Amino acid sequence: MTVAQAVVKFLANQFTVDRIGTEDYRERLIPGMFGIFGHGNVAGVGQALKQYQVADPALMPYYPGRNEQAQVHQSVGYARHTRRRAAFAVSTSIGPGATNLLTGAALATTNRLPVLLLPSDAFATRAADPVLQQLERPDAYDVTVNDAFRPVSRFFDRVSRPEQLYSALYNGLRVLTDPAETGAVTISLPQDVQAEALDVPVEFLAEREWRIRRPEPEEEDIRRAAAAIRTAQRPLIIAGGGVHYAFAVEELARFAELTGIPVANTQAGVGVLPWDHALSLGAVGSTGTTAANALAAQADLIIGIGTRYEDFTTASRTAFQNPNVRFINVNVAALDAYKLGAAVPIVADARKALVKLNQALSGYRVGAELDREVAAEKKRWNSTVDEAFDVRNSPLPSQNEIIGAVNRAMDVRDVVVCAAGSLPGDLHKMWRVRDPFGYHVEYAYSCMGYEIPGGLGVKRAVLTETARGAADRNVVVLVGDGSYLMMHTELVTAVAERIKLIVVLIQNHGYASIGALSESLGSQRFGTQYRALDTEHHTFDDGERLPVDLAANAESLGVKVIRIVPGKEMVADLEAGIKSAKAAPEEGGPILIHIESDPLLDAPSSESWWDVPVAQTSELESTRSAFKTYTEHKARQRPHL
Structure with a gap:
């Protein structure tokens, strides 16, 4: 051959x-x-x-x-x-x-x-x-x-x-x-x-x-970790994608409930606990919840499980402000287990390590004061999200309202898929998930264009599950117009194979995420809007909006399109559109729901920071002001190893 x-x-x-x-x-x-x-x-x-x-x-x-x-x-x-x-x-x-x-x-x-x-x-x-x-x-x-x-x-x-x-x-x-x-x-x-x-x-x-090799932890590492946990006053778990890949969500819940230690999660770790679990603080870091970040700032012991500690997780190393903070890291990869100068690195499968820790910590539980603080911070953040999801429709909905509508319209087992732009950060802090498989955001590379092909890959896996007798899941892709234009071609693949992939396309006429970042850094949303060239000043910032019809583009590819018409009922119409798409036959092919949003309405603050350098000298007053703010945040960075 x-x-x-x-x-x-x-x-x-x-x-x-x-x-x-x-x-x-x-x-x-x-x-x-x-x-x-x-x-x-x-x-x-x-x-x-x-x-x-x-x-x-x-x-x-x-x-x-x-x-x-x-x-x-x-x-x-x-x-x-x-x-x-x-x-x-x-x-x-x-x-x-x-x-x-x-x-x-x-x-x-x-x-x-x-x-x-x-x-x-x-x-x-x-x-x-x-x-x-x-x-x-x-x-x-x-x-x-x-x-x-x-x-x-x-x-x-x-x-x-x-x-x-x-x-x-x-x-x-x-x-x-x-x-x-x-x-x-x-x-x-x-x-x-x-x-x-x-x-x-x-x-x-x-x-x-x-x-698949799932290594056991060393007994001495478990003993040292348990001793460190027993002496901690304000421990915090940061759970990453490794918890999912080790099928360790049940063991993590057992660990948290046994010890009372609250759990924050990375992007890849969303879903390790249901959002309304009493010990779930939600997202941590630059795109985190105020609850998780408040607890992280005071924690004297961080127990990282299956996380690689990228800069959004650590808020560019400003998240952990306790001068005595120590780290216990459980990871199958030694590279990650030793990060941040870990006091106790445990190179092992997350589930097997948690089983051993649960045995070693029998009878231990954190104090009632930490329980009360967790409950208070969760209540504060949940109220913040409720307010962000509240429907205003004036004159276009915010991305917060759109996320809330999609979240309400989806069932427990449904999967949301996203990757780049402002959506991942907003989803990380606000998406309310109950199923471990319900959240799929590619944020390690944050690749614009991943959403539709990545979502199609998720749907293929779901169809395989369904063929084996598992209950069905709908896969809903959330994508902005910038990412859509980068790589929407796999919609044709979904049409050819008659795969029902639901895509919610948010049209905001540019790059909302980098626009907001640019403004915060003093660069005034430069080069982030889809506008015609002003030849006199050679600028794309002030010309007319481009007459691009992305809904018509999707229709031309053979996709069924639901257009949400601007008006007072946009959010309600979006919820109805998603429910209609979910009810459509599986063999009917992809469905795209097109909705416009106001890109200038931001998500609630995480009360955190992300290190993006600002020009040290500038003729622009906006840049000089941004650099002053930058230096104030920079002073809070910790020299973790």
Whole structure:
């Protein structure tokens, strides 16, 4: 068989196995393959997929996408919803087809989510040299554009000879299934090698199981952590995505309820506790709740579980103001366990560590004073959100009102998907979630354009769940006009496959998030509005609004569109539109709901900060004033290791 045929058949026979408590799991590791074909892969991977489609359609299902980057986003959305137990492969041609994957690869690796990338490459034999779309470098002739994948992949290899295929795939899948190492796995396949014949050993094509490693904590680490917790007066848990990936939400709830320690969450950790749980403080950090940030400021012990402590979580290292604060970090990756100079790093699976901590802390509980403070801060923040969600419609609704309407219209098991702009921060602090799978916001890379393809990936995972007998979920994408314009092409994929993806498109005529940030930094929303060029002053800030009709754009792609007409009933009409979309048949294809908003109405303050430098000297008074505020915040930064 050819190298490409061997790749496809090998991937079809790989399985993930896992055990959570007494529950065993075994499913296909690579449930399907995305691909866009060009001269680099049409006779290689493309031929192999077609051959197996004819012989055995279930062997490796193929899905055509409309953009290579978007195909990676689909795979990432699928991988996150399946808790990193499965990932799609993506095949591309050489040149631009390959480099279109780079942003997706960086997103996957930054989010620690698995995806298998199979970009084609120039001729290994150099028989045709330089081939169309080949990069030539006079100083390094063995370098191709695919070498750009090295810094954004967790694993990279190039199969320059057919015999190298075995070690490339084995080692690539080893990284793909490792919770501490996973991310983008890139295996570069020269176009001539893909089509070469190879005598493949039978054992290479046999079924193989990849067990997800869930390491136990060291007993001494648990003992030291328990001792530190028992002596703390104001402990706080910060729960991240690692809690979800370890299937540790029930054990976390048990830990919090046993000890009385309140829980704040990162973006990836939303849903670890229901929003109205007595010990759930909600989001922490720059886009956090005032409740979580008030407790974080005074905490003398932070227990980080499955978090990588990015700058939004730590409010650029201003969140923790107690001079005696210490950190206990539980993480499957040593890189994260040792962050912030952890007093006790626990390199272990989050669930297994929590089980041990619950045993070690039997009989311990925080004081009643902390209980009262948690309740008071939660009440204050909940009232703030209630007010933000209150319907005013004057003359256009705020993004807060829109988020509130969408939240009310969705059921407990439904999933909201978002990624970039002002929406993720507003969702982080205000979205009220009760289901661990109900919130999917890509914020490690915060990639504009992720929303629709990522949401489609989530929906594919939901359809797989439903096929196994699980109750259905609706997937609702929230996206601004800026992100929509960056990558809406996978709506065509949803139309082709008749997949019901619900998209709420918020039209605010620009980049609301960066506009607000720009204004706060003294740059007066420069370059953040969609307006016509004023040629006299060469500015895009003061011209007429562009006559862009994004609802008509979606309709032209075959999407059913619900337009929310400006007026007094916009928010009520939005709720009705979402309920109508949810009631539509699953095979009816995607539905987009278009609504305009007022971009100048901000979300409630988190009473926190994010470090974005301001020009130290400027002729603009607005910038000079912003720099004065910046230096005041900067003085509160803590030199955590």
